[in-house]
Amino acid sequence: MPAIYDKYVDIKYINMKGFEKLNFSNATVDQIFTSSFDICVQFGIKLVIALLVLFVGKKIINYLNKIFVTLLKKKEIEPSVESFLRSLVNISLTIVLSLFVISILGVDNSSIIALLASGGVAVGFAISxxxxxxxxxxxxxxxxxxxxxxxxxxxNQGGTVKEIQIFNTVLITADNKTVYIPNGGLATGVVTNLSRQENRRLEIIIGVGYGQSFDRVKLVIEKILNNEPKVLKDPEFLVALHKLNSSSVDIVIRAWTKKENYWDVYFNLNKQIYEIFSKENIDIPFPHMTVHMAKKL
Structure with missing residues (x-):
């Protein structure tokens, strides 16, 4: 062995868990390499154990979550509260598992807490x-x-509430997209609930041509509304002259229906109005342009 390996290396202090029991003062390079290899092997074993605990722990958390959900259903807890509690329990168990895995790796949890405490202001801003x-x-x-x-x-989103989680509310849009909205904005912002009331009022504005008799058009529309079974008779519907527009006389239709029938009634009324207006020769104007050709002198 070359002479250089017989020389001693003077290492006065190394502050690392696993090294503190070893005396590096006047240690040879071979001894340092041997000790380092032993520590790497020990850490590798800890890493394998930590990964195994993480895998088994996730399985246990999933099993406990299923038991918790079953208990909530037996207690007939409101779905909104059930969703929130399920999310809370899952996150809490995951945090406990993470701390346990970190401790297996040899990291002192107290040092992590001290680090968080020292950077409390920064952490506070980060998690506010x-x-x-x-x-x-x-x-x-x-x-x-x-x-x-x-x-x-x-x-600026609309959809059916699927889940109320600990931090977010999950919506399913009409075109089957999943949208996550933070609860903070929902709690302090404007929320329009279209399902709270039993009935909903729909509004349709139809333009007819100037020269058409309003009373005749009104009778035709009222007949359409009376023949639509999903339009409620109480409250009564309204047909009124809404506005004298630049190229049409606008008539507003306001009718009430059950909230679950809203779109069916809306689309069907538009279809019926278009078809019957055509049969009754009621003109529905549309934007057009008249071009006058000047004669050459």
Whole structure:
């Protein structure tokens, strides 16, 4: 062996878990390499154990979540509260598992807590939005501006509430997209709940040509409304002259229907009006341009 390996290396202090029991003062390079290899092997074993615990822990968490959901269903908890509690329990168990895995790797949890405490202000700013979303979720559950299954419009989005999680509310849009909206904005912003009331009023504005008799057009529309079984008779529908527009006389139709029949009635009335107006020779104007050709001198 070359002479250089017989020389001693003077290492006064190394602050690393696993090295503190070893005396590196006047240690040879071979001894340092041997000790380092042993520590790497020990860490590798810990890493394998940690990964195994993580895998088994996730399985256990999934099993506990299923048991928890079963208990909530037996207690007939409201779906909105059930969704929130399920999300809360899942996140709490995941945090506990993460801390346990970190401790297996040899990282002292107290040092992590001390690090978080020392950077408390920065952490506070970083998670302020998350805490706001959590508080918003609690407020939503307390005041219930909407429930699972309601159709709402908020934050420039609209859809059916599928789930109220600990930080987000999940919507399914009409075209089957999944939208996640933070609870903080929903708790402090404007939310339109289209499912809260039993009945909804639809409004259709139809333009007819100048020269058409309003009374005749009104009778035709009223007949269409009376023949539509899903239009409610109480409250009564309204047919009125809405506006004298630049190229048409606008007639407004306001009718009430059950919330679940809203779009069926809306589309069917438009179809009936178009077909019957054509049969009754009621003109529906559309934008057009008249061009006058000047004669050459």
């Amino acid at each position: 939005g998350t805490l706001q979303n959590f508080a918003g979720g609690v407020m939503i559950l307390l005041f219930k501006p909407y429930r699972i299954g309601d159709y709402i419009e908020a934050q």
